[in-house]
Amino acid sequence: MALFGLLLAVPLVWPGHALAGNRGQPIHGDFNGDSLADRVVLGPVGNNPICTFTVEYRGSDGTYEPPLSYSCRSPYTRAPYCPDMGVAIDIGGKGEIDLVLTGFDFPDTKGSMFLVRDFALLRQYDGIAFPSTIRTVDFNGDGLQDIWASSDQSPRIASFLNSRDEVLRPGPVNACSYVPVPSHAFADFKGIGNNDMVLSRLCVRKGSFVEVYFGDGSPPAVLISSSDYVGREVYVGDFNHDGVPDVGVIERRGSSLIVRLFTNDGNGVFTELPAAVD
DSSP: OOHHHHHHTSOEEOOOOOSSOBTTOOEEEOSSSSSSOEEEEEEOOSSOOEEEEEEEOBOTTSOBOOOEEEEEEOSOSSSSOSOOEEEEEOTTSSSSOEEEEEOTTOOOSTTOEEEEETTEEEEEEOOOSSOSEEEEEOSSSSSSOEEEEEETTTTEEEEEEOOTTSOOEEEEEEEOOOSSSOOEEEEOTTSSSOOEEEEEEEETTTEEEEEEEOTTOOOOEEEEEESSOOOEEEEEEOTTSSSSOEEEEEEEETTEEEEEEEEEOSSSOEEEOOOOOO
């Protein structure tokens, strides 16, 4: 079968996009326990150390109620003071939604993620510097959403595991990355209920890589390791129809488009298929 015939014959999973998580975007979540998605806008941007949270609760008719404003003093003693991106997440699995916030211009990792509960600053966690995005996924299948963030300035992509004791611990992903939001997709490659991350990343002076980071914390599977700086896109599909998720990689080299397929044995061990020929 021709290569693109094979691609069209199986369902593909392309990288998903989380709600919010990017600079200046509203954050959506159920902040009052009525099972409706409310909206929070962060502010201000600049040299004001008083950070604001403007909340619009969604009514049963689908419209937003008049905004309410809350504020807290930034724990930072110099600008930039206030976060400008974040996620709605249940820290600790207590059944209520919190905010974990960070800032595009935050220059340090120490204390760069703010936990806000009931629109008051509760504590800080270590994160990454100069984040481009912050997002959620349940890496280890424990029913708690975890956090990952990436930055082209740090440059870093890193994950943080949520836990019942409300501590964010280092997760399975921690690597150099020079793309604001690198190409990625999630699948349970070992069949144990996790969300493993297949990631394409570039690292200056080191090269380009495609790897699978496993939610159980085992060493990543390296699919491609190259000294070049070729940008690649990754996706997931069942290419050999065995019910197990595999990995596809698209490389762009000049005007050429190259597709590489890696089959998974069900235990997170991958084998590259030979290129299809018409």
